[in-house]
Amino acid sequence: MAGNPQVGVLALQGDVREHAALLEGLGADVVLVRRPEELDAVAGLVIPGGESSVIDKLSRLFGMQEPIRAAITAGMPMYGTCAGLILLADTVLDGIDGQESFGGLDVAVRRNAFGRQTESFETELDVPVLGAPSVHATFIRAPVVERVGAGVEVLASLPDGTVVAVQQGSLLGTSFHPEVDGETRFHERFLGLAESFARTRRSTHV
Numbered sequence: 001m002a003g004n005p006q007v008g009v010l011a012l013q014g015d016v017r018e019h020a021a022l023l024e025g026l027g028a029d030v031v032l033v034r035r036p037e038e039l040d041a042v043a044g045l046v047i048p049g050g051e052s053s054v055i056d057k058l059s060r061l062f063g064m065q066e067p068i069r070a071a072i073t074a075g076m077p078m079y080g081t082c083a084g085l086i087l088l089a090d091t092v093l094d095g096i097d098g099q100e101s102f103g104g105l106d107v108a109v110r111r112n113a114f115g116r117q118t119e120s121f122e123t124e125l126d127v128p129v130l131g132a133p134s135v136h137a138t139f140i141r142a143p144v145v146e147r148v149g150a151g152v153e154v155l156a157s158l159p160d161g162t163v164v165a166v167q168q169g170s171l172l173g174t175s176f177h178p179e180v181d182g183e184t185r186f187h188e189r190f191l192g193l194a195e196s197f198a199r200t201r202r203s204t205h206v
């Protein structure tokens, strides 16, 4: 779509294709991001689901950790699903030895929080900021948000109060995978944030 900002999907590991296809379906111009130069070209970044400890290691190996942290500090919108949420969390609980995150979301996230018995499940989730209908949410070895900082908005919780979707400024995170269910509204919200970020960046650069 003309005038749409370029957005990236961090393409080190995980369900990169599903996110790229969904974003393209929404008219976005999608770049698979593996290098700092590719990050410079985009106005927002999706961090996919996968294995957070692997994405962490690869991001350090590829020299992406510092550029991503700098982009977060500069206000670049990011949307993390599942492993991506873990990578955006300031605090990771039950990480492997030496596991690091990019940080940015003032939350503590626990990995694999549902235990072996309920490793994967699907449920209908009420997400008030998205309105009706409810979100069909697929959880796959999913993390949960255990501590929510003062500036963090809770977008969705399970019936027992467990927090599974959050937003803080231009950072969005969900424990579940909207991209596997054709749920587009989180990605639309992310694209909206990326559009305003691109506009501000343009007006401060001219």
Ligand code: GLN
Pocket (backbone or CB within 6 Å): 048, 049, 050, 051, 052, 053, 081, 082, 083, 084, 086, 111, 112, 140, 141, 142, 143
């Ligand atoms: N359990 C994975 C992790 O810790 C996340 C699973 C997922 O992204 N579906 O990174």
